[in-house]
Amino acid sequence: MAILKVENLKTHFFTEEGLVKAVDGVSFELERGKVLGIVGESGSGKSVMSLSIMKLIPYPGRIVEGKIYFDGKDITQANESEMQSIRGNRISMVFQDPMTSLNPVFKIGFQLVEAVRVHKKVSKKEALDMAVKILKEVGIPDAEEAINRYPHEFSGGMRQRVMIAMALINDPDILIADEPTTALDVTVQAQILDLMNRLKEEFNSSIILITHDLGVVAEMSDEVIVMYAGRIFERGSVEDIFYKSRNPYTYSLMRSLPRLDVDQKRLQPIKGNPPSLIRLPQGCPFHPRCELAKDICKKKVPELLKVGTNHYSYCHFAAELEFNGGKVGTHS
Amino acid sequence: MEPILKVKNLKKYFPVKKKKLFERRKYLKAVDGVDLEVYPGETIGLVGESGCGKTTLGRTILKLYQPTEGSIIFDGKDIAKIRGKVLKDFRRQAQIIFQDPYASLNPRMKVKQIIEEPLIVHGYSRDEREKIVDEIMESVGLNPEHKFRYPHEFSGGQRQRISIGRTIALRPKLIVCDEPVSALDVSIQAQIINLLEELQDTYKLTYIFISHDLSVVRHISDRVAVMYLGRIVEIADKKEIYEKPHHPYTVALLSAIPIPDPEKERNRKRIILKGDLPSPINPPSGCRFHTRCYKAKERCAKEEPKLVEVSSGHSVACFYPENT
Amino acid sequence: MEPKELEVIEEIEKLEEKALISPNRQILNRFKKNKTAVFGLIIVVILIFVALFAPFIAPYKYDEVNYSESLKPPSSKHLLGTDILGRDIFSRIIYGSRVSLEVGIIAVAISVIIGVTLGLISGYFGGWVDALIMRLVDITYSFPFLLFAIAIMTILGPGMINVFIAIGIINWAWFARVTRGSVLSAKEQEYVLAAVAMGASPGRIMFKHIMPNVIAPVIVGAALNSGYAILAEAALSFLGIGVQPPYPSWGLMLSDARNYISTAPWMTIYPGLAIALTVLGFILLGNGLRDAIDPRLKI
Structure with missing residues (x-):
């Protein structure tokens, strides 16, 4: 059974200048363990669609129609606290800019521990062990020492690895990656795509990969939405x-x-x-x-x-x- | 043929803010000894990743930055140290197109004012300006009737056309195109690339085309130079460099780019480089690429390879080149 | 999750731009929606109207002395009462608006011209020029305003023109600092580099390419500063080193009223009210402009 099923989703923005139908009647299914690539140019609605799945649509937008079945349950009807237990836990997200997605005033170890403890009742020690393990998994050298560093002490590629680690630490059913390599150099992009391919097999997560790069789509995807x-x-x-x-x-x-x-x-x-x-x-x-x-x-x-x-x-x-x-x- | 531009041992260092009071001043060596010849009418692609110094090189060649060392010979004259009227005359002949079509146009000026500004600066009469602005707008694919509009009324692609119009208004010989299509949507990139090619034919332009996108560079360039940490590591004709890359960095760079053909993509061998770009403040000893190179041997950390010609027009700076 | 949301909002803003509504139009729309700003604008417009047509509005001349009418409370003959010399308070307030408006315009114009020019030079050239100008700014800031004003007025001597100059000289520092900040960010824009690349001279780059982009905070600051300048003029005139009698300045009128606060409170209340309302008008207008132009402006 599909882990995610979107039916006739419409997300509209009610702006001063007029109605913006950012997502207008979109339906698709995502199977477990598959990679779905979503390609489009700016303004195609690809980013708003991913935010709709997370129910993180900024003002003045809202879902006006349609259903999003996650694991069989329609989450358009879910309330905020139900969504909070899903976000970062069962569906997580990696954004384009790893610099602004990490909080600059906290050590990354702390941020990873928080990401775990919001959702799971584990001790700090256990959470920290999980953090070190996942950082090793995503290829951060000296993970034991790296947890004590702040985001600015990492390069762009390393920060994106940390972001991926944070997204995967709770073993999510779905990973939504929105232009995860667009801000990176090609040689670093190759590293990150390689990492994502490897993790996909290990974690058996489904991935929604949003990108404008048809090459990345060709390399990564099983299914494609244009x-x-x-x-x-x-x-x-x-x-x-x-x-x-x-x-x-x-x-x-x-x-x-x-x-x-x-x-x-x-x-x-x-x-x-x-x-x-x-x-x-x-x-x-x-x-x-x-x-x-x-x-x-x-x-x-x-x-x-x-x-x-x-x-x-x-x-x-x-x-x-x-x-x-x-x-x-x-x-x- | 005589080169229109000959760059020799060009260096551009930027002072880095001191962190401690009594620290020795450090320099970011953005461009660190570049030799380059550009011939009239050709397009030379300048590729590399962020921080390799390609943008600084382009801007130093145009004297937007004062070179730290070396010579820039343009049309037979060394322009590295010129100022005043001579510099202004050089500016008429060498121009630049920027990446961001939003930041590169003054939001408070109308299209007409933007395109005619270089003409005013170089003393064209009002009548001449009127005529040239209309001509230019047509040749870059804009409707001259829109000349009284502001940049915000145009889309990204159209704004890049305005920017290109401003650049060619003075009929320069040499244009540095600094990532001119990177900020544009995929469907618009091809329009702008085609426009640049048309203009090159019409006005006999020479391009230095700076980009991180090797697919775009392959399409538009005649020759390609690959930069790494402030140096050119390989330079060759387009066909050569894409089919027989010598430098391991070039090889890795080419292999890293995903091709929009799933079958081919699955059967490609990808070279994944280790780590990230080292800091240009403290570049590695010997060959600057040795810390990430998959072929590095002991010698690479000690000795610095020179850029030497290995076959006609194909130079590489590596002790153990590929495909030779 | 915040950055992503911002990005989407930016995306929408881009869409708004595509809807071909010019920035000026958007500013106007936002301003019109802001009720307090419109209220401020109305006060300022009334002030300008009153100042321009003072001779037609005022029932008496400002210096028309009538000892038989001395210290009369408000009545139908003298709407806001009279002062010790029997001069009509209402008429004097009407004429006094001219001083306030002139201070609001001329003194601020002086500050703007000095401040923006030095700010442009400071921000554009940087280095020791920047350091020098910014230390001047610091010095100007470090003096208490009134003390500085009194010092200048003692040197220049009393009189209306000198009040403008004194206030203008003191307030330039604010404009210099704001302009410099805007120049520093505008200088990094590629359109400025494009102007350098085409061979434009530093003067042309500063005034033609950079200045139009730093004008927004200056306009907002000018409106706010007008309010403060009017207040400063009132204070100086109150102290007797500003506008000289018999010309009516609101500050001067307050000073005249000092001895009669209990016997003839109208002499204090109405000029005081005029000052308060006018200053409020300029400040509301200034805040409204800031919110309409760019709520993120740090003023």
Whole structure:
């Protein structure tokens, strides 16, 4: 059974300038032990979606519709104290910037111990042992000594390891990683991704990996969700998305990327800009930028169509299209 | 062909604040002895991780920072020590594009004012300015009718176009592009890269393209220089460096970048480097990369390898290079 | 969890920006919603109106002496009563608003010009220039305000213009410090580096590129400072080293009223009220502007 099931989730922000439908009717399932990659550009709603799952939506936003079943229970109905027992314990999060996610005035050992003792009745000594063990696990050298250091005494990569340690210390069912390597250098990114891959097997946690980097998605994910303008544009296995995409946005995105592995003469960008969520275009929100747009796309909002086993696409022409974005450039 | 820019033994040190009163003053050696030649019309990619000194190098070449040591020969003249009118004349010919399209445009100036500012500074008449601003806006893909708008009314990609417009207004010969697409959305990056390529063709521009993104650099560059802790460790033609990287750091860097092709990705061998970048205040002895290198031997900690040409146009600073 | 939330709010702010509402428009909208700020603005507008049209509003001339009407309480003939010389208090308050407004504008203008210029130079050039100017600021701050003012007034001699100069000279330090702070952060912006790269001169960079971005705190500070300057003028005039008779300054009127507090309290109450209301008006306006422009401004 899926550990997480999201049904028609809508998270809207009621701003002074207008209604922002940051997440607008999103449904998906996450299986135990799987990695779900969520890709999208800024304003696609990918970050708000993860905050919705944690029920940490900042003012002036709120969940206006939909259900989030975590381990069979709808947590949209859960109260704050129930959520507190879930956050950091059964669902935990790693953010992009490890500097601002750790409290600068406490030693990391203390912060890890707190993370344990909020949720489990263990002695300080036991909690400290757990902290040292998990720090070793994530590759912090001299873990026994490292617990006495403050966050600023670590490099960016090491801090992100500490963040991951803190997220994993309670053995969560789900780890949500929101752009966990975006602020890091590529060689350090490689270390962190390697670490996450290893931990996934050890802890058997499910991971939701939110990123704008299609390379990271290709490396890490079992399943992929492509988001645009607050909606799921395509959902499927990593092979479906990269080699048998049924959605023009997914394909355009992959085709616009400069590649490390192939020579390209000219890049093929997507024209225009991502839309303002306050003033979404009529019909399909991607149609002004879509090369294949027809009349119907300007008028009618598409539906998320099932195009294969666990493969869905949000496009009027999903049934007729198939793209191989992963091998783009190799042929041309 | 004569290089348009020839950098020799360039150094830029920044003084570090003393922590103790009687401590000897320390220096952050951001650029520590760089030799580089740039030829007219080419794009040279400058890659490396944060703290490698690539941004400082770009800014020192443009004299935004006063070099600590070394010479910068631009168009046959050493500009390392010039000032006043000569410097202003150099500024007309060498320009910069910044990474952040939000921080690099003055929020209190209209697009027209932003693009015409360099023209005012260099004494163009009002009529000339009017004409050039319209021309420039069209050539960077902006609607000249929008020239009385403020930067905040534009998206990130459009703002980067404004920034590029300001840069090319004076028709410079050399442009340092400092991470010009890193802050942009994936779907917009390609637009800006294409624009830079078009402008290069139209105006015969020479680019120094600074980026941490090796995919972007592969696409846009003719030659690529890899920097580590203030030094160039490898420099070669694009094809060479991506297909036959010599320096272990280059090899590791290339292998670290995930490719958006799951099949290929699964079958790749990844070199995971140990540890983090050492401090540029106290760089390691010998080869600066030896503390993280998977091939390091005793010699690497003692002796510093020089950047030597191993095949035509391909230089590397390593005792035990790969792929040779 | 806080940083993430901030990030999302920033994301929303970006969306707001995309909705093409200019920053100035947003400031105006926020200001209009703030009732106390609008109240402050109304007081200031009334003050300006009264000062401009004083001869038309005042029923008597400010120096019109009438001994037969000496020390009369408020009546229909003299709305707020009369003083020892039988001068109409209401009319004198009306004319007195001119002094207050002039102090509020001229004295603050002097502080702004000196303070912003030195602040720009200090922040932009740094080094020993910065150190020198900032030590000057410290010295100015370290003197008690009134003592300093009295010292300057003794040197310059009494008189309206000299009051402006004295108050202006003392208050510059505040503007210098705020401007310097804003310059230091604006200087790090890449658009300033871009201006250097295009070959712009330091003067042009300071005044064309940096100054417009430090103006917000200066406007807020000017409004707040106007209130304090008016208060300072009243104090100096009260002490007899400010505005000289027979011209009516509210401070001077209070000074005249000292001996009659029990017999003719209207002589004290109404000028006092005028001062309090005006100062309140400027301070509410200043606070309102700060909240509208940027609530995080450290003023």
